[in-house]
Amino acid sequence: MMKDMEKTEKLNSISIKVTPPGPRARKIIQDDEKYMVTSTKSLPIVAERGEGAFIQDVDGNVYLDFSTGISVTNLGHVNPHVTEAVEKQLHKLWHFAGTDFYYKIQVDAARALESVAPGSFQKKVFFTNSGTESTEAAIKIAKAHTGKQQFIGFIGGFHGRSQGALSFTASRPIHHKGFFPSMPGVEHAPYPNPYRNPFNIDGYEEPDELEDRVIDFIDRYMLRTYLPRENLAGFLVEPIQGEGGYIVPPKNFHRKLRKLADENNAVVIMDEVQTGMGRTGKFFASEHFGVEPEIIGLAKAIANGVPMGAIVIKDSLDFREAGLHSNTFGGNLLASAAAVAVIDTIKTENLLENATKQGDYFKKRLLELQEKHDVIGDVRGIGLMLAVDFVKDRKTKEPATKYRDTVELKALENGLIVLAAGLSAIRLIPALNITRDQIDMGVEALEKAIVASH
Ligand SMILES: Cc1ncc(COP(=O)(O)O)c(C=O)c1O
Numbered sequence: 442m443m444k445d446m447e448k449t450e451k452l453n454s455i456s457i458k459v460t461p462p463g464p465r466a467r468k469i470i471q472d473d474e475k476y477m478v479t480s481t482k483s484l485p486i487v488a489e490r491g492e493g494a495f496i497q498d499v500d501g502n503v504y505l506d507f508s509t510g511i512s513v514t515n516l517g518h519v520n521p522h523v524t525e526a527v528e529k530q531l532h533k534l535w536h537f538a539g540t541d542f543y544y545k546i547q548v549d550a551a552r553a554l555e556s557v558a559p560g561s562f563q564k565k566v567f568f569t570n571s572g573t574e575s576t577e578a579a580i581k582i583a584k585a586h587t588g589k590q591q592f593i594g595f596i597g598g599f600h601g602r603s604q605g606a607l608s609f610t611a612s613r614p615i616h617h618k619g620f621f622p623s624m625p626g627v628e629h630a631p632y633p634n635p636y637r638n639p640f641n642i643d644g645y646e647e648p649d650e651l652e653d654r655v656i657d658f659i660d661r662y663m664l665r666t667y668l669p670r671e672n673l674a675g676f677l678v679e680p681i682q683g684e685g686g687y688i689v690p691p692k693n694f695h696r697k698l699r700k701l702a703d704e705n706n707a708v709v710i711m712d713e714v715q716t717g718m719g720r721t722g723k724f725f726a727s728e729h730f731g732v733e734p735e736i737i738g739l740a741k742a743i744a745n746g747v748p749m750g751a752i753v754i755k756d757s758l759d760f761r762e763a764g765l766h767s768n769t770f771g772g773n774l775l776a777s778a779a780a781v782a783v784i785d786t787i788k789t790e791n792l793l794e795n796a797t798k799q800g801d802y803f804k805k806r807l808l809e810l811q812e813k814h815d816v817i818g819d820v821r822g823i824g825l826m827l828a829v830d831f832v833k834d835r836k837t838k839e840p841a842t843k844y845r846d847t848v849e850l851k852a853l854e855n856g857l858i859v860l861a862a863g864l865s866a867i868r869l870i871p872a873l874n875i876t877r878d879q880i881d882m883g884v885e886a887l888e889k890a891i892v893a894s895h
Contacts (some may be wrong), residue, residue, distance in 0.1 A: 455856030463500030491518025526782035568772030573601025597685030648691030683715035686863020687828035722797035722824030840865030
């Protein structure tokens with residue numbers, strides 16, 4: 442097997458041999474539809490191999506990947522440091538029962554996370570297996586700590602699809618279709634979206650006015666009219682909304698929400714499942730907003746593709762009673778080994794600096810595209826968490842959803858993998874070690890797709 446790998450060519454450039462899906466891909470897609478439950482597929486790509494920023498499909502096409510498995514493979518595909526760490530662990534021990542026994546590598550992973558998570562206080566970690574499970578654990582911690590049961594989430598938010606997490610998720614009606622009722626006790630407030638202002642669709646408001654409006658809506662309407670303050674356990678919020686469309690709130694929003702939570706003896710659960718692990722040029726996006734949440738939800742990039750999630754909590758929120766919460770696979774040894782390597786590699790390879798530097802360059806290139814193409818209404822994001830929003834008309838900002846979907850497909854045909862977010866945006870989330878040349882390569886393919894989609 443090693444011999445086969447040695448023979449395979451390096452993946453370092455786009456190469457489209459056959460319009461996707463090619464014949465091999467088509468067969469696998471057919472089988473997938475036959476044997477697998479209908480899920481959420483959006484592009485006809487059947488991946489076989491990955492290396493850094495590139496993916497090769499089963500027909501031999503090579504694509505530049507600006508989707509990183511939705512911000513999971515933040516260190517690039519098959520990162521050699523993570524591979525080495527997992528391989529080493531693979532030959533020692535895979536599983537032993539973190540529910541009942543102790544592992545060193547699990548504590549190492551928790552320590553590493555604790556040391557990079559925001560908060561000047563002591564923190565503790567609970568390992569999960571997905572973002573959804575992190576949301577569930579966060580809900581339970583918040584209930585157990587405050588002794589309260591009601592929450593406020595945000596319109597446009599995404600936090601998972603299990604019945605508890607789903608009660609917060611509010612980015613697409615299909616997520617809820619036929620599943621009502623989910624967990625009771627969750628209300629939603631508008632998210633301060635500076636581009637499509639929820640209070641004033643066509644007009645313009647200063648950012649501080651917008652964030653105050655949202656805080657005011659919660660404080661003076663929700664908490665004064667129907668949600669008793671003494672019942673409010675906490676807020677669940679994304680620092681930057683992901684599935685909702687890569688919405689960056691005004692600078693002081695999270696600080697003001699934090700203050701409102703404190704005034705009501707409620708907690709802030711910051712869902713950093715998509716924004717975390719260096720995506721925005723800091724380990725956690727919360728750091729851009731100067732807040733220290735007492736609960737942070739993580740998954741996706743935490744182990745670069747080995748399934749893992751976690752919540753990092755303020756030490757004082759610990760359950761402190763054995764049996765209140767646990768799971769079988771959380772902190773699995775292979776995943777823990779990967780997580781330690783991920784944090785280590787982000788530090789030793791200065792990937793936060795690279796994400797900031799290349800993110801700034803990438804954004805500049807996208808703003809140039811916006812100047813040339815009227816269909817781009819907005820370019821937004823921080824670090825390498827970027828998006829372009831397509832509109833039918835720049836004045837009305839009417840979402841060009843169909844056009845956006847075509848761009849996604851045309852980009853693939855041009856050798857670039859990108860994914861949609863929200864009503865009309867495309868997210869651009871390359872690996873944190875992306876190079877300037879690769880960004881140029883991607884921008885060129887994206888522009889071709891924009892032109893071809895009219
Ligand atoms: C912010 C956020 N929270 C939670 C989740 C759910 O994560 P998972 O799909 O790993 O359950 C996602 C997934 O996209 C997410 O983006």
